[in-house]
Amino acid sequence: xxxxxxxxxxxxxxxxxxxxxxxxxxxxxxxxxxxxxxxxxxxxxxxxxxxxxxxxxxxxxxxxxxxxxxxxxxxxxxxxxxxxxxxxxxxxxxxxxxxxxxxxxxxxxxxxxxx
Amino acid sequence: xxxxxxxxxxxxxxxxxxxxxxxxxxxxxxxxxxxxxxxxxxxxxxxxxxxxxxxxxxxxxxxxxxxxxxxxxxxxxxxxxxxxxxxxxxxxxxxxxxxxxxxxxxxxxx
Numbered sequence: 001x002x003x004x005x006x007x008x009x010x011x012x013x014x015x016x017x018x019x020x021x022x023x024x025x026x027x028x029x030x031x032x033x034x035x036x037x038x039x040x041x042x043x044x045x046x047x048x049x050x051x052x053x054x055x056x057x058x059x060x061x062x063x064x065x066x067x068x069x070x071x072x073x074x075x076x077x078x079x080x081x082x083x084x085x086x087x088x089x090x091x092x093x094x095x096x097x098x099x100x101x102x103x104x105x106x107x108x109x110x111x112x113x114x115x
Numbered sequence: 116x117x118x119x120x121x122x123x124x125x126x127x128x129x130x131x132x133x134x135x136x137x138x139x140x141x142x143x144x145x146x147x148x149x150x151x152x153x154x155x156x157x158x159x160x161x162x163x164x165x166x167x168x169x170x171x172x173x174x175x176x177x178x179x180x181x182x183x184x185x186x187x188x189x190x191x192x193x194x195x196x197x198x199x200x201x202x203x204x205x206x207x208x209x210x211x212x213x214x215x216x217x218x219x220x221x222x223x224x225x
Contacts (some may be wrong), residue, residue: 004158009216031211033211033212033213035215042161042202042215042216042218043215044152045126045212045213045214045215048211048212049211050211054212055211055212056210056211056212058212058214074193077153083142088156090158090159092158092159092219101166103149103161104159104161104213105161106158106160107158108157109156109157113124113154
């Protein structure tokens, strides 16, 4: 079965550079989520999209932005990178069930290292 | 937003049954209870979800008392491969967000 695809799997950037992470959700899933997980930390919700529109925001820094495109893939853009942005970034997708909690499927993540 | 409380860690041995309890005193009427499993450097994986009483699937059971202020994930006959962090998620009804609290790190010994 198709899963959530994230690219790249690993990324090394220098401070103050920009990075773009991509996410391809499971076909026909209408909701995409982005999470950040620092070393030894729990996943932190950043932002979500429903039918290509921003749905909810969590603890996403102003330096970060995200969007979902017409083909439903999503990109997380990160600017002015800081050492503290080094983390695993997960994308997840789900099929919205009219407000009932849903099962989210997570990708393998992108490991971002800022040096 | 319902806050959850779980034990920080648990230890078990292969073949034993493991029960992880999650407290969620402020659970709302419409909230479901969902458990995820996460291995190091991998994305969380859905295990089971329930609203009340008992739910069972091929990997786990979920017990929810009538007051729904807690829930217990039961893993029968654990193996070494069940060593992972387990998260209990509650709420976010009306939001498209899954809020992860502090999970339970389960260590299974041979």
